[in-house]
Every structure is written in structure tokens, then in C-alpha cells.
Amino acid sequence: MENVFVLGVDKGIEADARLERLVAEHQTKLARYVRRFVSDRDLALDLTQDVFLAAHRMLRADPARPLTGGWLYKTATNHAISYLRKRKRRGDTLPLEEAAGAFRLDERSAQDLDLQAALGALAPEQLACVMLTAYAGYSSGEAALMLGLSPAAVRQRVCRAMRSLRVALGTSA
Amino acid sequence: MRAGFHRHFEALAAALALGEASEAERVEFAAHARSCAVCAADAAHGSALVGRLAAARDDERWQPHLDGDIGARLSVHRTQRSKQTFAVLGYAVAASLVVNVAFVGGFAGRALDALRVTPAPEAAAVNSLRIVLEHRAPREPAALALHRATRLAPHAQVAFRAPAPVARREAAAPPPAAPAAVPVPDVFAGIALESTALDRSVAFAQLCAEVRAADRPLPAGCDAIPAAPAR
Secondary structure, three states: OHHHHHHHHHHHHHHHHHHHHHHHHHHHHHHHHHHHHHOOHHHHHHHHHHHHHHHHHHHHHOOOOOOOHHHHHHHHHHHHHHHHHHHHHHOOOOOOHHHHHHHHOOHHHHHHHHHHHHHHOOOHHHHHHHHHHHHOOOOHHHHHHHHOOOHHHHHHHHHHHHHHHHHHHOOOO | OHHHHHHHHHHHHHHHHHOOOOHHHHHHHHHHHOOOHHHHHHHHHHHHHHHHHHHHHHOOOOOOOOHHHHHHHHHHHHHHHHHHHHHHHHHHHHHHHHHHHHHHHHHHHHHHHHHOOOOOHHHHHHHOOOOOOOOOOOOOHHHHHHHHHHOOOOOOEEOOOOOOOOOOOOOOOOOOOOOOOEEOOHHHHHHHHHHHHHHHHHHHHHHHHHHHHHOOOOOOOOOOOOOOOOO
């Protein structure tokens, strides 16, 4: 019984240490990535924390389990898509927190706001493919593994998402 | 067929935009793009959009800080998990208790059913005693007094018919005047019959038999003389 307890403490300490390393390494990129999905910083922080909590649960169960950045991006994408689908079912509108202060932004921020609005108009499945490939830099094969699709399906969704983005942003994009 | 053919070139256009297309795929797409304006536009603007998204990622100025929040969330999460664990344990114990009680109770009930003794014939005969609620005038004032003394809520109006002046001995005192309508529950009438009136009805029948044997005329109000009940 004592050995089990000590083993549990050790596993907990090791899991916490690995989680701290994961948070320090990926938190900024992951939160920015999630914000592109949900268009809200606080919400992006909440979802990112949920991703790290899921990682912590997995590490508590098996501290030796390899958790890469790809797993974090995959989990973050699934969390963000789930949130977008729930929001669509509820009929909520896109927050776009920056829209209220758009008049104070410079031209680069305004372009970024346009891009954010165009991304928010995409279907969640297309958005996931575009974000994993064009934004996060994964190949279509890696994105297919993360999303459970074929590489050809990921590429088709990327192409159709690009078409929608081109219409939303204008041909100058 | 046409749609599948076009989806193939959509995938190739995306591969070109993402920089993943092989040389053979580039040649194949270039041959198709010369005759398809949509795919040519996809390929032309796809690379620019990918570059714009990459630039948006690199130019991001938001610096999120999760360190403190993650620690707080984890502590809250652990507390919630421990509470949930205890709650689940409590529910499991309660559910097992309910199941055990129901299981044991079911078996105990079946065992009692199996051990239940059949009522004795005497008790069965008593239970099957036929109760007649009519023609039972309150000849026994004490019984009525007992009915009133119990003060149970009357739920029926039992009309007592005036006693028929049949076969009364001349010396017998006139029967007491029965109330026109006395609220007496049915169950009391039955109890009174069961306790006292049975013997009296037998005596009345015997008296009627004597009248019949003497061949005297029936008094007014007496339609028929019942036969003596078998005892």
C-alpha cells in the first residue's frame, strides 16, 4: 500500500513536470492557434487550458506516454471544432472581440481582422484543415492523420476553403 | 465522373498552394489548368492565401499567459475530481444497498409465501358467513347504544323497518319504537347480526313454526313465515 502511494506521488510529480514543460513550450502558439478558431482571447485561453488538462490527465495515467506538439494541436483542433459546432447549434454569433476597437487599429491589424472574419465564416471542417496546414504548418498527410481523413480529402477541403477565403477577402488576397 | 475528376484537381491545387505537389503532379495540374479557369484561379490565389495565413501567424502580437491559470485550473480540477470520486462512491454504495434490500426482500417474501399456512376450515366457515342486512330491526337497544358509543363516522343511512307484529306473545312487551333513520354503518349491522341476531332469528323461526302448526292466520304485516334456518 505504501509503495502504491509512493508510486502515485512519483507519477504525479513526473506528470506535473512534463506538463510544465509542455505549457512552457507550446502555450503561446497553441493559444494563438485556438484564437483563430473562436475569435476570442478569453475563450481561446479556456480551450487551451482544457487541452493542457487533457494532456495532464493522460500524463497522470501514463507518464512515459509521448505527447508531442502534434497531439496538442490535434486536441486543440478537436476542442475548437466542438465549441464551434455547439455555438452554431445554439445560434450564437461570432464574438470578434476586436471588432469594437477596429477603428483604433492600424492597417495591418485591420487586415488581420478581415482575415479573422473570413476564417470565422468557414465551415469548421474546412477551417480545421486550413489551420492545420496553412497556419500551423503541418503537411496534408499529417493533418489527415490528426483529423482521421485521407490526405486527398484534406487537400480538397483546403482548396474549397481557399476559394471561400478568396471570395471573402477579395481577389487581391 | 466529372465531379470526381474535378475533385482530383482541387486536391492538386491545394497541394500546389501548400508546396506539397510533386513534379508529376505539377505537370498534370498545369495541363489541366490550361483548360480550366477555376482550377487555374485556385492555384494562382492559393499560394498567396497560404502566405497570408503564415504571415498572420508570424505577426501575431498577442502574448497569452497560461502559467498561473493552468496551476489554478489543475488544483480546482483535482478537487473536483476527488469530490466526484466520493460522490460516485456514495451513489454506488447507496445503489448496492437498495439492490441488496430488494433482492433479500424478494427472497424473504417468497419464503414467507411458501410458509404461509392455509386457514383452518372453521375459520373459513366463519369468514364465509352470509350477512343479511335487512329485516334486522334494532331489537337490541344495547347494540344501538354500542353503535353510537363507538362514534365512528357513519357512512350509510340504514332505515330500520318497524317490527312486524308477528307471533308475539300476548304478555310480551311491545317492541321499542325504532328510529326512523339511524345513521349506522353497514359494518355494524353485520357485526350485530353476527354476534346476537343469529340466535334470535332461529327463535323467531321456531315461533313461526309453532304458529304454522296451530294453523292460525298470519297477522297483518307478515307476508311470509320463513323456514327455520338449519343450524
